Amino acid sequence: MREQVMAHLRAIEAQHNVTILFACESGSRGWGFASPDSDYDVRFIYVNRLPWYLTVAPGRDVIELPISGDLDINGWDLRKALGLMRESNPTLLEWLRSPIVYREEGEPMSRFRALAERVFSNAKGWHHYSSMAKKNFREHLQADEVRYKKYLYVLRPLLAARWIREQPGVPPMRFAELAQRTLHATADAALIAEINALLEVKMRAGESATSPRWPGIHAFIEAELERNAVEPVQALPVPGHAPLDGLLFDTVLRCDPEAREGVAC
Structure with a gap:
């Protein structure tokens, strides 16, 4: 199944001209209580090329594959993911803690993980x-x-x-x-x-x-x-979100060979 997942991820990158930064198992397999017939719920974060972010009309920021057998794959654009991080979206944060990781780009995801902890409400x-x-x-x-x-x-x-x-x-x-x-x-x-x-x-x-x-x-x-x-919990202070913009800027340039030639993601 891992080989199938990796093949699908490579096909997504080629078809949509994106770079997948992170891919993991979500759902019951990630939570650790899968049944024998549980689906494989693969979730990923990707970055588009620079021109995608510079259009007046925003593009679709989700990539979804039709469910095939017991394989369910979909992912979020980095800008969408960072916006959800700003809102402390638990689904996104759970992905980062999945015990089953299929793909992870070290430098951008190291910053992403650190920011997720820092801005959590x-x-x-x-x-x-x-x-x-x-x-x-x-x-x-x-x-x-x-x-x-x-x-x-x-x-x-x-x-x-x-x-x-x-x-x-x-x-x-x-x-x-x-x-x-x-x-x-x-x-x-x-x-x-x-x-x-x-x-x-x-x-x-x-x-x-x-x-x-x-x-x-x-x-x-x-x-x-x-x-x-x-007994609702009392809110604790949360730092500003400016570093999220910095991560988006740096990662888009890093992963677009035409925007910054010679720097590989």
Whole structure:
């Protein structure tokens, strides 16, 4: 599959005349709880050539390939990605923490990663995750019979919100690390055991497999959602965003052979 992904990335660069700076696995494979039939969700960040950024009418800033089998590939232009970074977009930040990386250009992505940490807003990140958990709980966990993965789609943002509350900063992407560092081995022992049991079954079952409610997990979710409702986090100061413009400028020139001849990306 990695060879297929790399071939698709090279084809995208040739067809769209772009340079892919970063590509990773998102979704359940990146979170670490994929089912045997889970899709491969490949996400990437790319940079266009200089003329693309100098037109009056902005161009499309997303590249999407038709889903083929279990392979789903799409990516964002660097300017779009930096705009989302300015808003502390958690999806983008999770990409940077994916354990499965297909492509990474060292110098620009080193700066990109550092800026993502620097401009992260704890309040925006917390609000995103707490709202996502509340929405997923309301939409997917109200029946007596629920899909295994829907519990994880509530637990993961809930624990990410707890992470930001307790140690302001970008939470890890992998669910196991997130749970290990936000739950307490003694106080939450029964909950941890139930989550581990859920994970074991989910990773052996199909994506659509269901089960009756898991009472311990359900009770934890309700209590955590209630806490989020009455105790929102307080916003911490965030530095200015001027360095994002500098990264865009430098990377476009670096990756456009006609704009700066002799400098390879």
